[in-house]
Amino acid sequence: MLDLWLGSWVAAFATFVVVFGLIVWSVLFHRRRKNSDQQLPPQVRYNLPIEMLYTLVPLVMVAVFFYFTARDEAEIIKVSGTAPVKVKVEGYQWSWRFTTEAQGKTATVAGVPVDLSKQSTTNPQGPQLVLPVGTKVEFALESPDVIHSFWVPAFLFKQDVIPGVHNKFELDTLDKTGVFFGRCAELCGVDHSKMLFSVKLVPQAEFDQYMTTQSAAGGAQ
Numbered sequence: 385m386l387d388l389w390l391g392s393w394v395a396a397f398a399t400f401v402v403v404f405g406l407i408v409w410s411v412l413f414h415r416r417r418k419n420s421d422q423q424l425p426p427q428v429r430y431n432l433p434i435e436m437l438y439t440l441v442p443l444v445m446v447a448v449f450f451y452f453t454a455r456d457e458a459e460i461i462k463v464s465g466t467a468p469v470k471v472k473v474e475g476y477q478w479s480w481r482f483t484t485e486a487q488g489k490t491a492t493v494a495g496v497p498v499d500l501s502k503q504s505t506t507n508p509q510g511p512q513l514v515l516p517v518g519t520k521v522e523f524a525l526e527s528p529d530v531i532h533s534f535w536v537p538a539f540l541f542k543q544d545v546i547p548g549v550h551n552k553f554e555l556d557t558l559d560k561t562g563v564f565f566g567r568c569a570e571l572c573g574v575d576h577s578k579m580l581f582s583v584k585l586v587p588q589a590e591f592d593q594y595m596t597t598q599s600a601a602g603g604a605q
């Protein structure tokens with residue numbers, strides 16, 4: 385994802401340099417000069433080779449962007465179905481419910497809208513999803529009401545949570561322990577901004593312990 389993003393910026397910047405260079409060049413060399421009786425420089429309208437160039441170059445540029453985006457996207461959204469940990473993510477107005485399934489055990493956490501006055505950058509608010517580090521995780525996204533969007537910026541992945549649509553994705557890049565902030569990324573109503581949550585990545589042993597306690601408690605809220 386990072387390569388695609390960087391590559392797009394490099395291509396966009398190269399385009400900017402060429403376009404801006406051409407603008408500066410025309411301004412400098414084709415400006416109206418003093419003591420010139422020529423009102424207009426020679427015009428190139430209806431010049432077939434130039435018109436074709438104008439059409440083909442942007443087409444090629446779009447095709448290149450499309451190719452790399454489609455290639456990477458197909459790879460990124462592939463779901464093998466073999467992930468040992470599966471999470472059902474329900475986004476609702478206005479919080480989240482996470483139901484985690486692993487080794488035949490189930491754990492559920494759900495939140496109420498976050499009190500934004502108590503929000504801080506070091507103490508994440510909202511429900512916390514606990515996951516093992518270094519393991520492939522499958523996320524299934526469900527919404528009972530309107531369109532939300534599941535987004536953990538640190539995971540470089542975001543997907544819409546749409547009523548009636550069963551979006552799924554897998555992440556196998558969760559390789560650092562810690563707490564990662566997440567939020568709803570689709571304006572979904574008056575308390576959209578309160579749809580905060582966090583994901584805590586812990587070592588496998590700690591995760592096993594967590595699942596045992598949670599499932600014994602009958603999926604504590």
Ligand SMILES: [Cu+2]
Pocket residue numbers: 475476531532533568569570571572576579
């Ligand atoms: Cu939302």
